[in-house]
Amino acid sequence: MRSGAFSEEPSAASEREPDEVPEELPTQLRWRVSTGFAALKCGVTVVLVLAAVFLADDRRALTALVVAALVAGGYALRDVLAPVRLAADPAGITVVTGFAGHRRLGWDEIERVRLESRTRxxxxxxxxxxxxxxxxxxxxxxxxxxxxxxxxxxxxxIQAISGSPR
Known part of the structure; x- marks a missing residue:
């Protein structure tokens, strides 16, 4: 990892010295899509399919509902196939790539981790x-x-636990 790789907004966690690692922090963490949010996407897909069945006589409505159901279903399927979007341990991280693939990255392969904030x-x-x-x-x-x-x-x-230089 190169110097200055982690740039983030100041927070209580970032005010600690880099060598201070809390005892309670596990050495492997995973971040995944909320189960409730994935269920919501599945529910929306079902509602859109049912609406398409009931509005089958109207070609324009049917087309719009089928397209919307396919899009919502695609997002719901991704949440089912690849719910874990990021995992980290002292050896590196695993990130989701493509539709539902995963890529393993060692800490030395990562140039920078940062936050991007936007207001729109x-x-x-x-x-x-x-x-x-x-x-x-x-x-x-x-x-x-x-x-x-x-x-x-x-x-x-976790990167500090690994002993990789920042």
Whole structure:
């Protein structure tokens, strides 16, 4: 890991010295999509399919409902096939890639982990960016079921356990 790899907003967790690792922090952590959110996507898919069945006489409504059901079903299927979006241990991290694949990255392969915050239409969104130089992995609050700032702090602590230079 290169110097300055973890840049994040100040928080209580980031004010600790890098060598201070809390005893209660497990050496392996996983962040996954919320089960409730995945169930909601499945429910929306079922409702859209049922609406398509009842509105089969109207071609335009049927087409719109089928397309919406396929999109919602695709997202729901991804949540079922790859619920764990990020896993970390002292050897490195595993991130979800593509539709439902996984990629293992050693700490030395990661150039930078940072937070990206944006405000649009009065709403603030945060993304966790994991940059390997060749690829950029973006994970949202919905992917992680946790605040990206908290996940970045946990990744920094696990990376410190590994003994890899920052």
């Amino acid at each position: 239409a009065g709403l603030r969104s945060e993304l966790l960016e994991i940059d390997t130089g060749d690829t950029l992995h973006l994970l949202s609050t919905y992917d992680l079921n946790a605040r990206p700032a908290d996940v970045a702090a946990d990744l920094a602590r």
